[in-house]
Amino acid sequence: MSPGVMTMICGVARWEPNARGRLEEAALELFAERGFEQTTVAEIAERAGLTKRTFFRYFADKREVLFGAGKAFQQAFVDSLAEAPADAAPLDAVAVSLFAGARILQDRREFARRRQAVIAANPELQERELIKLASIAAALAAGLRARGVAEPAASLAAEAGIAVFRVAFERWVAEEAERELAALIREGLHELRTVCA
Amino acid sequence: MSPGVMTMICGVARWEPNARGRLEEAALELFAERGFEQTTVAEIAERAGLTKRTFFRYFADKREVLFGAGKAFQQAFVDSLAEAPADAAPLDAVAVSLFAGARILQDRREFARRRQAVIAANPELQERELIKLASIAAALAAGLRARGVAEPAASLAAEAGIAVFRVAFERWVAEEAERELAALIREGLHELRTVCA
Numbered sequence: 001m002s003p004g005v006m007t008m009i010c011g012v013a014r015w016e017p018n019a020r021g022r023l024e025e026a027a028l029e030l031f032a033e034r035g036f037e038q039t040t041v042a043e044i045a046e047r048a049g050l051t052k053r054t055f056f057r058y059f060a061d062k063r064e065v066l067f068g069a070g071k072a073f074q075q076a077f078v079d080s081l082a083e084a085p086a087d088a089a090p091l092d093a094v095a096v097s098l099f100a101g102a103r104i105l106q107d108r109r110e111f112a113r114r115r116q117a118v119i120a121a122n123p124e125l126q127e128r129e130l131i132k133l134a135s136i137a138a139a140l141a142a143g144l145r146a147r148g149v150a151e152p153a154a155s156l157a158a159e160a161g162i163a164v165f166r167v168a169f170e171r172w173v174a175e176e177a178e179r180e181l182a183a184l185i186r187e188g189l190h191e192l193r194t195v196c197a
Numbered sequence: 198m199s200p201g202v203m204t205m206i207c208g209v210a211r212w213e214p215n216a217r218g219r220l221e222e223a224a225l226e227l228f229a230e231r232g233f234e235q236t237t238v239a240e241i242a243e244r245a246g247l248t249k250r251t252f253f254r255y256f257a258d259k260r261e262v263l264f265g266a267g268k269a270f271q272q273a274f275v276d277s278l279a280e281a282p283a284d285a286a287p288l289d290a291v292a293v294s295l296f297a298g299a300r301i302l303q304d305r306r307e308f309a310r311r312r313q314a315v316i317a318a319n320p321e322l323q324e325r326e327l328i329k330l331a332s333i334a335a336a337l338a339a340g341l342r343a344r345g346v347a348e349p350a351a352s353l354a355a356e357a358g359i360a361v362f363r364v365a366f367e368r369w370v371a372e373e374a375e376r377e378l379a380a381l382i383r384e385g386l387h388e389l390r391t392v393c394a
Contacts, residue, residue, distance in 0.1 A: 090392050130327050152364045152385055157392045159360030160353075167349045167356070188349055195287050195354045196393035 020058045022048040024111070027065040031118040036062070036125060066115055067128060074136045077101050081143040090149045094140060094161035095189055101165060102181040109181075113173045137162040160196075164188035217255045219245040221308070224262040228315040233259070233322060263312055264325060271333045274298050278340040287346045291337060291358035292386055298362060299378040302369075306378075310370045334359040357393075361385035 026047035030039040041062055045055045059065055080100035084093035105112055119125040140158035145151065168184035223244035227236040238259055242252045256262055277297035281290035302309055316322040337355035342348065365381035 127324055127328055130331055131324055134327050152368065153388050153392050155364045156357075156360055156385065156389045159364070160357045160389065160393065163353055163356030163360065167352045171349065188353065191350050192353045192357065193393050195350050196357065196390050 019048070019050055019054055023050065023055055023058055024065055027062060028111070028114045028118065031066075032114065036118055036122045063125070063128070066118065066125065067132065070132050073101065073104060074132075074139055076104055077136055078139045078143045081140070081147065084147075086147070090144055090153055090157035091161065091189070091192075093144065093147065093149075094157050095185075097140060097143075098161055098165050098168075098185050098189075099182055102168075102185055105169075106181055109172070109178075112169075116170075116173045133162055133166060160192055164192055216245070216247055216251055220247065220252055220255060221262055224259060225308070225311045225315065228263075229311065233315055233319045260322070260325070263315065263322065264329065267329050270298065270301060271329075271336055273301055274333055275336045275340045278337070278344065281344075283344070287341055287350055287354035288358065288386070288389075290341065290344065290346075291354050292382075294337060294340075295358055295362050295365075295382050295386075296379055299365075299382055302366075303378055306369070306375075309366075313367075313370045330359055330363060357389055361389055 023044060027039070027044045030043055030047055039062060041055050042052055044062060044065070045052045048055075059068055077097045077100065080097045081093055083100070084096040088096070119129055137155075137158045140161065141151075141155045144154035144157060149157065164185060165188075168181060168188045171184050172179070172181045220241060224236070224241045227240055227244055236259060238252050239249055241259060241262070242249045245252075256265055274294045274297065277294045278290055280297070281293040285293070316326055334352075334355045337358065338348075338352045341351035341354060346354065361382060362385075365378060365385045368381050369376070369378045
């Protein structure tokens with residue numbers, strides 16, 4: 001069935017220019033309904049009323065729907081280190097990055113929440129997520145070393161910061177109360193300082 | 198060629214009772230020589246002068262030569278939390294676990310060093326190592342919650358502690374200076390406290 005025919009049958013106006021958004025939406029729906037493994041790219045494209053060819057213009061594979069933004073996200077984290085004053089303490093510099101990450105995600109809470117449910121149901125995706133976070137931590141540590149922070153302080157500040165981010169993120173997507181991610185990060189940093197005091 | 202014949206040809210007394218140790222040694226040699234992917238269980242057994250059947254009595258597969266001790270190691274980490282005084286601060290309790298982990302590894306530095314070189318050469322093994330550490334951190338956080346530590350303090354103390362362990366471990370296997378792992382952990386905890394101060 002062609003996308004055009006499907007559109008007419010479903011009676012839904014599917015011709016918004018937002019192909020990426022529609023593919024994401026279709027993928028998240030299908031991952032939730034059938035599981036990540038059981039969903040094919042063809043099914044995602046069909047659900048979005050688009051072609052496989054269009055899918056592959058935006059994503060290398062179905063996993064990239066969930067992880068494609070990772071590189072830009074990591075870059076934003078590292079770039080924002082530069083916004084911290086040159087004499088900022090390591091964890092204060094890392095905090096600037098965490099809040100920059102929070103700003104990127106803040107408007108995507110619903111996406112983040114649905115994405116998290118898909119990842120939680122699939123060990124392979126959980127591994128990918130772990131690797132992504134480890135990669136961000138390594139990039140942050142390198143950024144701190146470039147600012148003159150010595151090892152092991154650079155790695156420890158980066159890893160502790162990413163731990164704060166991860167814990168805040170998990171609360172953010174799980175909580176009923178709709179607190180801002182930045183507020184949960186602030187609370188996490190405070191808790192970390194208390195725990196280490 | 199049977200192990201017996203090979204033993205005679207090589208002229209090496211291979212009949213020590215330490216089958217596990219010999220299999221580990223053979224596996225590490227082969228992983229270093231040929232790479233992890235390119236090594237088969239049959240080759241490991243042959244190099245050790247043992248049979249595949251004996252190999253499978255000790256390890257489920259070749260990856261378990263590198264990761265088989267993980268479960269016992271994690272259990273030792275968690276069990277040793279109980280050695281911390283009931284009123285110990287979360288990171289102090291975690292520190293007790295880290296030092297217990299260090300005691301287990303201290304006499305296995307050469308094994309740890311060679312194992313690390315194999316893992317560093319193989320992304321899939323690096324992922325497995327990350328997952329193992331994340332699993333230990335999650336188990337430590339659960340142990341802290343069981344001691345009455347609230348979230349997010351429990352997760353943050355566990356994650357920060359594991360970061361200290363990982364950084365200390367990497368220095369321990371990389372350093373020329375033969376400092377003790379426990380000393381590097383002590384230094385890492387001090388650095389973490391400084392970074393978070």
